[in-house]
Amino acid sequence: MSSSIPPWRATASVHSAPTAFPTSATPAYIPVQARRSLNHNKPTYPTTNGTTNQNPSSPADAAQPRVAFPPPVRSYVQRCFAPENEIPSVGNTEMQEKLRQVITDAAESGRLHTIDWDKLQLPQVMIQNERNKILANPSVSSWAGTSQPSSPADASRKRKSTDNLDPSGSASPPWRKTNNRNRFEDRVTYPTTGKKNHIKLDESSKSKANLEMRRRRFEGAGVNYGNPSTSSPIDSPRPEVDQGPVVGRSPTLEKNYFRLTSAPNPDTVRPLPVLKKTLDLLKKKWKKEGNYGYICDQFKSLRQDLTVQHIRNEFTVNVYEIHARIALEKGDLGEYNQCQTQLRVLYAQKLGGNPTEFKAYRILYFIYTRNWTAMNDALADVTAEDKKDLAVKHALDVRSALALGNYHRFFSLYLDTPNMGAYLMDMFVDRERLSALAAICRAYKPDVQIRFITEELGFESDEQAARFVLEQSSPELLEEKQGTVKLLTGKAGLLFENAKAEAHRVVDIKGQI
């Protein structure tokens, strides 16, 4: 988040779902809106190492016009900065942060005009009160019951290998500096209600107590919004992360996906027999309704339940394979790639499934993303035994045909793709058509029949071929002579060359390994 954005605006775009939820709601999870867009080029969805779930309403929030503040608010702000109200133990930046948050929350909940600003506590006083509460009773905010010494490390583990290696060598990694301040602060409940787990954190005060408090609050966030009225969390202490798998006891078949921010609650986790029924239900629903947004969400929670219970068996493989195929069919490559990455790990443990089918997809996928380093790894994974498999052999042939520019072979392979590989090949077939046209226009003079293009480049009809050519070039390139349409290759010049270069820009897909 850029610091140049005025704080009122910045928060609007960062603000995310939880504040909007009434605390009396009873679902045991936060129903984050599932992604509906299938546009795979847009990195709009959370990746496995992403930080927050995208809230579908946030773009609208960001577009909100600037709020005009009523006079009481202004005078409140003035009083905040008055020297006589200063509290020595509360830093100025800390106070401002709090103030920003108070106002933002008020503005977002539409209470700018209803709050009695003259009587509202000043932010510095709020901070002090909160601190006193925490210090007086450190366990009061412990929602999870047990403490989890390992969780901060876990939360950042995925990132550490990359972000932390920034050679600029700053002591605290970038995400620490920027994120936790506004993002997590804003997620906490409305400040005037005086929630006890609402603590202002100062980066500069390095006390461990602060970190501890933040962690607890963070832990609480995932759970207490959802089920304040269900069984008291203290009665059912969740196991520590490293203490081993959770054993679920939720009988419900369906469950929305929510990214975990704390140890999972066994009450909301479904055990294996339930999950098996869930899969059957999902398969039926997918066939009948074909609602991808719903299915994807359900599969993600299914996968999550498997993970937290450390279930790794043939069923796990089956779940990932089915989700991968569905994602593939819908062109959701981000999700597909997540499954593919996990499947690679699972296949390595020889748990069954269809490793060769997915090895073939993996190769096709890397052709599409043009990730040669990963391709090299994928090739290294292929055994002599795998090569006998039709799908693997096909994928390898596709790769080598492209590497050598043999478009003739490439397109005859395209027309004869096993399994669901065609969904993947569709992703890059137009790109390769342009490459082929660039070569054809350079090599053939003065012209070729459009029929030749249709056959060589795997089009369904001459019309489709002609349309494709026209989309990328100008009508002068096509000429009708004695009843046949010809492509004037001699006149194409660099047209297709440029289109090819444009199409071959590196594909960027989030969630890629």
Place this chain on the structure above:
Amino acid sequence: MFDLDSRAISVSASQANRVRLTMSGTLLNDFIAAHLYESGPRLATVFTPDIYNDNLQTFHELFEPIGLPDDLRDKVFLPNKKQLKVSKAEQKVWVEVFVEYWKAVNELFMYQNRQPGASAVVIFNAWKKFVNVLIRGYSSPSSFPAWTLPCLYISGKYLRVFAIKADAEVVSQGSASFGFQDDLAADFEKNGNLEEAARIMNRMFTLCLSDRAPIEDSRKWGIYNTTNLLFKTYFKINSVGLTKNLLRAINAQSHDLPRLEAFPKSHIVTFEYYVGVIHFLDENYIEAEKHLTSAWRMCHRQALKNRELILTYLIPCHLVTTHTLPSPRLLAQFPRLEEFFRPLSNCIRKGDLVGFDRAMTAGEEEFVKRRIYLPLERGRDIALRNLFRKVFIAGGFEEAKDGQPPIRRTRVPVAEFAAALRIGTHATARTRVDTDEVECLLANLIYKGLMKGYIARERGIVVLSKNNSAFPGTGV
């Protein structure tokens, strides 16, 4: 890894008189001598954890952490107060360094003797502490002088070694822990210790790059050594992408760095090699060739292993950029490379496609492992070019016109190229290439500039360029 400075290996008799050497623990004597001569390499020997070194064993037996501070004061710093230019603050850090060093060494001996509680992970953690104290010695205001850098190098070198051992131990014990991931743990944990080591090395890197002391006494001289160490580590943990950050940081500072040539060759050769390979993996073969060539030129004649590594990537580079093959004389020096490249080269020269494919399949595993499969594959185009060139030459000459020198026949039917392919590939009816595919292959060669001319499809002929330029660079 570092050059021994022979200048400072022994203390001459006259100096020995002036310096109060202690009888116990020659490691400490080395420490004194290193400071006296400001010899980094000699200092590095002090901190080389070679458990078979008698001096190290003596050091380990004679001292223990509690007594070490007093011992160092009484035996090293006090007696040589006048000769050693080591400030009080610096002394304090050196004492800490020795204490942590002793502890790490102790773990090494415990591991060696298979004592309970000893493990590779414990060694790594102890060594990590030692390195951290050492780094502190460089980052504090009364910093260790730049001549002591080899000491940092050696600590980093072993940090990497111990981390790899620790990771192997973790993997063999199979203690995979689950975090809050939605999905199953991927394989990112199997390099946990090495990743941690990389972060520490990164601090060394920053330490060197950001030193603002005058260049004569700057840690900037350590920049390439630490960079190489990180390169090596990133390659090992399969995070080649991270190397870009280092290169970017170095580039941003380049105006403050001495010229590349001013650094020790041992640093530069390795650096250029890695930069070359990084470009190579990005399929940026022209840049790769530049850096690899520079590494090749500077590489020590007798460093066969290194020269072989450089050539492993430089040869495929040449094949892609200039379509040249390694000479038999060059390959003869490197049996392993000869095994890799000789069959391929021969097939490319002869235009033997079947042989080429066979050689690629035979070497596939090794090629993929070394990440040279993809560029080598492009050699097939050259083999094909050579085959088609034979067709062209076999086509002979047009009838000479009134005394003019004979001109080669430049209109060649596609069918002739197809025939050549059929002969070359021993095609059966099932696998035979059809005319369209032959045209496709021809079109590709033309497109890539390996052949000059065009295909007239309606007439089924290839019209090749006259004036000895049908196959550029091959004399016809």
